[in-house]
Amino acid sequence: MDTLVFLGTGDAMGVPRVYCSCETCTEAREHGSNTRLRSSVLIDNGSDFLVIDCGPDWRRQMEAQGVRNMRRLLVTHAHFDHIGGLPEWADACRWTGIKGELYTPAEVIPIIERQYPWLRNHIEMIPCDEGIELDGWKIDTWKVNHGKNGYSYAFRLEKEDYKWVYCPDSISLGAEETRLMHGADLLVLGTSFYYEAAELSTRSVYDMTEAAELLQIVKPKKAVYTHMSHDVDLRKAYILPENVTLAQSGTRIPLYKNPFSSL
Incomplete structure (x- = not known):
C-alpha cells in the first residue's frame, strides 16, 4: 500500500519568517505546530x-x-522553493554513487540547467510531457496558471482504481487546466492564505475561499491544502468544506480506496 507523506507544507518563504513576529510565526518558534518547511x-x-519537488529545506x-x-524526483516548476535543494541532492548522488533521476516537463529542464549547470554530472533529467509510469503509478502532467509568477505544472497519478492530483502552485484555473482534477480521490492543492485581499493580478496561488469554489467544480472525494504562508494559523478553526484538511509536516495519507470510508 502506498502512502503520501508531507515533507513540507509552507509557501516560498516558509514559516516562521525571519523578520516576522506575527502570532503564527511566534507560535512556530515557541511551540512548532505552525512550523512549515x-x-x-x-x-x-x-x-x-x-519525491515531488526539492526545495531549500x-x-x-x-x-x-x-x-x-x-x-x-518529480519537479513541478523551476522556482527556488521547488528546486533549491537540487545541489545538495546532486552532492548526495555524487558521494553515494547513485545517478539521480529527475522527471519534469521538457521546458523546465533548461531553466534548471541554467541555474545549476553541473547537475547533469550526477542527475539525469528526463522529460515527462507525454506521461510516465513509476512504481505502478501512471503519471500525467500539464501546465497550470501560476498568476504573476508565470506557470507551474500539476501531476495526476493513477494506480489501479485510485487517482490523485498534486497542484501546489496555481490560481484562476480554467476548464482545460482542471480537466484531469475532476472526480479525483484526493486533490492536494496549494492555498497560501485563507483570504488574500491583494489585487488578483498581483497574486500567484489560490486562497482557501477561492479553493472552496474550485472544489465545487472538480468535486474531489478529499482535498488537502498545502503551500501555506504565515497567514494561516493551524490553531484557528477556519470555515472549510467538510472534505478538506490542512496538511502539516509528517501528515500521512494512504493512497488507496478505503472500502469502509465514504471519502
Missing part, C-alpha cells in the same frame, strides 16, 4: 519512494524522515 511530498510504497526534510539517499 517549503512544500514537498514523498510517495512511499514500502520498499522505495518518489530538502536536507532537513530527508533527515526528519531518516532517509540517506534519494533516487527519483
